[in-house]
Structure formats: structure tokens, C-alpha cells
Amino acid sequence: MSPAIGALSPKQRAAWWALEDCGLVILEGAVRSGKSVAADHAFVDLAAHGPQGNLLLAGRTQDTVIRNVIHPLMDVFGEGEVNFNRGSRELRIHGRRVYVVGANDERAQEKIRGLTLAGAYVDEASTIPESFWMMLRSRLSAEGSRMIATTNPDAPLHWLKRDWLDRADELGVGRFSFRLEDNPHLPDAYVESVKREFTGLWYRRFILGEWVAAEGAVFDMFDPVLHVSDELPAMQTWWLFVDYGTATVTHALLAGLGTDERLYVAREWRWDAKERRRQLTDAEYSVHLRDWLASGADGAYRVNGKPAPVQLKRAYVDPSAVSFSAQLRRDGWVKPREAENDVLDGIRYTATLLTSGRLCIHRSCAHLIRELTGYRWDAKAQERGEDSPVKADDHGVDALRYGAYTTRRYTRRWLVYDTTKEAA
């Protein structure tokens, strides 16, 4: 064991040892509570002493698995124990082949159909499709095969909770629930500052480790007193965040990376085709947006009373708006880039920015402010065990989510715990 890791906590040990007796062990609970470290040790031990055969390591994508599991494994275990070829992405642990698989859609199960496995490790288990999980269970056919999984809490009716964790006793599954207190290696000050970064739903899930429903307002931490400002600081960088619709609404936000280490939405522009009874073409949108930026009519990006020049670095655009992005590229007044559209990651990241006071909206953005308040979780989706927002009056919110999430490499350093860097 490397000096990077101190003594395992009693719960970490218990979870590791449980893998000797149980075919399936699931570690669930708070962020940073020591789940991954325990699972890593159990898995390496399985590779060294478990039944013969190939192993599999799965997570949402190959990249998240490499970041969340393989890199930490390489930091803790030596060359002889863990070998990873970055080029071919071939992983060997104690000389054994370990398949590294990303499972972020329903087709992922095809990747493992037909394999015979002696062991598996699933990172972020609640984020993979149930079909993949079921297929994986069926591939662990070798005598004495073992599987370990880690997860953060999700919806109470999530398949992993309902069919596996809640039935752990009946199925002989080892279930271990971790709290932050179960990790004795975190400095108290760190624990306190992580706790301050979450509120409501996220606090209960990521700090308390509870499987609670996503219901009511998505951005229940949004408070106009705290998050709406009349002033804007000087900005290091300006961006445009765009949600695009031809027959519906196109919503653009002018956002700035403040020199005071906050992300600001300075102005908004919106075209509602139904309300105006006119659809704009891509070329017209491009002209309207350029003119709007040039006009600065409402003075919202004045700094200390003086108009501050806006030099756009980039536009982060709705990834499905291919023709519109192509138009912007042709027109040349701004460089468009496809925004990342992972809805839940985007919502969570935006929520964390709000909770930590790192996101402010200028008062002139009335539509966005209205939408942020009204944006709600879908009760029907929750009944299926899925977190999903109601898709209505959400164009400004979508633009914000695209932009805030896709520019996270500029803002994540302000956060203590960035949920997008690693989960589970």
C-alpha cells in the first residue's frame, strides 16, 4: 500500500472484506466519504487473489473511468500491480486483463455481450443504464466471480435503489452506506467548506447520502437578493451562451468572467417566434445578435458608469443548432462552439455556482430570472426513478446551463468540490 493512503477506516475495511463473502458489494453515500478508495483496494485484491478469468471496469464513459479510477489506482499502486497503457487504453492489474468500458447509453450492453468475467468494478453505478448492469450481472458466470460498485445517491425510485440496495438482505448483496464522517482523512475545514457548497436536494444526497426525490424548484437556492445584481465588475473574458429554436424561442446570454471571480450574465436577448409571429432565418439571427451586442442599448455592461468594450471570445451554442453555428462561422463576428449538453451535470454545476455565490445575473435579464425561479423537476419522471426537469419555459435556463457547464474549466477552481470532476 502506498504512503498516499493511510489506514483504511472501519467501514472501508468492512466493505473490502465483504467482497470475500458476497458476490456483489455496493458502496453508496456522500461524496469524498472514502467509497472509491475502499473499492479500489477491494478490486486490486480481487485481481490478485480472485478466481481466474478476465475482469471489467465500467463507468459512465471511458474517460470518467480513467479519471475516477485508473489514475487514482496508478497513484496508489505500483507498476507491478497496476499497468495502464494510455495509448491502447489497455489495463492490467496483477497481470490480468481488465476491460475498460464506458456505459452511457442503452447500446452499451452490446459491448459486453458474450464476455465471460471473473470480476467487475462499476464506478458511478447510478449513472449507467440498467440494461448494462443486468447484462454485466449475467456475464459474471465464472465460479466465485465478484462485483463491486460505488454510487452517489440518486432518486428514491431509481432502479439501483429499488431493485438492489433495498433488497440487499434478500439478495445477499453487501450494502455499505458512507457518510463524510466515515472518512477520517479529511481535514475538518475541508469538510466544512464542502458542506457549504451544497443546499437542498444536493446537500441531502451528496453530503447526507440520502436517496431523496428531486421535486419542486430545480434552482431552489436561487435567491434574487443574493444572485441578482445591478452592478457589473470588469470582465476577464466575454462569452455568448445561446439556446436556439426556429419555431420556438432563441435565447442568448452575454456572460462575463468577472475579475472578482464570479460568472456574470450581463444581458439577455430573446426572440419568441410565436409571440412575434415571425420565424427568423439563421442569417437573420446572426445579424440581430451582432447588432444587439454592438448597440449596448440598455447599458448593462457599463463598468463604473462607462461603457466597457465587449470582445467576445466565443459563443457556446446549443449543440443541436448545427445550421445556426455554421452561419455564425460564415459570418465571422464570433467563434461558435458546440456546448456540452449533459442536462443533469449542467444543472448540478449551475446549482453549485449559485450556492457558492459564484454566479450572478444582471437585473436586466428579466426572462432568465423568471425562468430560474419557475424551473421545476418533473414529478412523472421521478416516479420512474429519473431526475428530469420539466421542459417548459426553459430557453434561458438552457442557455445558462450550456454556457456555465461548458466553460467550467475557467470557474471550477473557485469551487471546493466540483461534482463534474468526479462523482461517486
Ligand SMILES: Nc1ncnc2c1ncn2[C@@H]1O[C@H](COP(=O)(O)OP(=O)(O)O)[C@@H](O)[C@H]1O
Ligand atoms: N484510508 C484513507 N487514507 C487516506 N486518504 C483517504 C483514505 N480514504 C479516502 N481517502 C482520501 O479521501 C478522499 C475521498 O476519498 P474517495 O474514496 O475518493 O471518496 P468517494 O469515492 O466516497 O468520493 C480522497 O482524496 C482519498 O484519497
Ligand SMILES: [Mg+2]
Ligand atoms: Mg469516488
